[in-house]
Amino acid sequence: MKTTASFKEMKQNNEKIAMMTAYDAPSAKLVEEAGIDVILVGDSLGMVVLGYDSTIPVTINDMILHSKAVKRGAKNTFIVTDMPFLTYHSSLEVTIDNARRLMQDGGANAVKLEGNGTVIEKIEKLTNAGVPVVAHLGLTPQSVGVLGGYRVQGKDAKAAKQLLEDAKKVELAGACMLVLECVPKQLARLISEEISIPTIGIGAGKETDGQVLVYHDLIGYGSERVPKFVKQYTNISESICHALSTYVTEVKTSQFPEDKHTFTMKDEELDRLYGG
C-alpha cells in the first residue's frame, strides 16, 4: 500500500497521483482494481449517495459507516476520509476524537479538513498527534452557505495571493497533501510549484500533482447536470436504465424468470405431495 511518503516521492518524480472517491465496498473494489493511488471517502456522499442537496447534513457516523465499507472493498489502498461539517471546529478534544473514530472505527489512513484560519491550527495539532491530514482549499463545499454557492475561488490577484498564503500555512502545519478545488489553472500551478506537499486538483487544471473526481460523476451515475470540471468517461445510468426497464417488461410479460432461473421438484416427490 502507498503511504504519505510515496505521495511526496511521486511529486518529486513528477509522477501524477490519481485519486477517486468511493463510498461502498463494490465501488471501492473496482477503484482499487483500476489502479488508483488514493481513495477519498468524500462527504460528497451526502449528495451522490444519500440524496441531500449539500454536504452539510453529513455526520461523523455516516463517514464511519461508508469508510468501513470502502475499507472492506479495497484493503490495499490508502484511504482518506473527509471530516464532515462542524466536526473539527469546536474543541481540540472533539476534533481529535472525531479523527480517532474515522481512523480506528472507519479504517481511514488519513483525514481531510476544509478551510483556513483556525482549521490550520487543527491540522497542526492532529499531525502532532499522529493523524495524517489532507488539507482542502479553494472551493470548500462545507462553506457553501458563506460562499453563496459553488463558485470558482481565487479569481482575482488578492484572493489568489491569500490562497497561496493559506497553502503555505497548511504545508507548514504539517498537512501531507492539499486538495485544490475550483481555482484558476494558473493559481493551481503556482501553488503546486511553491509548496513541497502534493496538490490534488478538482477543477484546477492539469498542473497540480494529481487529480480527484467523484466516482458517480466520472461514470455518469446519477445526476444529469455535472460541474464543468467533470469528464464523464461513460454513462452507466443509460445501461442501468435499459436493464431495469427490460426487467419490468419481462416480469409483466412473463418472459422472466426462465427455466434456468428456476428450481424444480423431482417427479416422485411431486407424486407424494399430491398423492399424500
Ligand SMILES: Nc1nc(=O)c2c([nH]1)NC[C@@H]1CN(c3ccc(C(=O)N[C@@H](CCC(=O)O)C(=O)O)cc3)CN21
Ligand atoms: N457529484 C458531485 N461532484 C462534485 O464534484 C462535488 C459534489 N458532488 N458535492 C460536493 C462538492 C460540490 N462541488 C461542486 C458543485 C457544483 C459546482 C459548479 O456548478 N460549478 C460551476 C462553476 C461556477 C463558476 O463559474 O463560478 C460550474 O459550472 O462548474 C462546482 C463544485 C464539488 N463537489
Ligand SMILES: CC(C)C(=O)C(=O)O
Ligand atoms: C470533491 C472532493 C475533493 C471532496 O471533498 C468530496 O468528494 O467530498
Ligand SMILES: [Mg+2]
Ligand atoms: Mg468533501
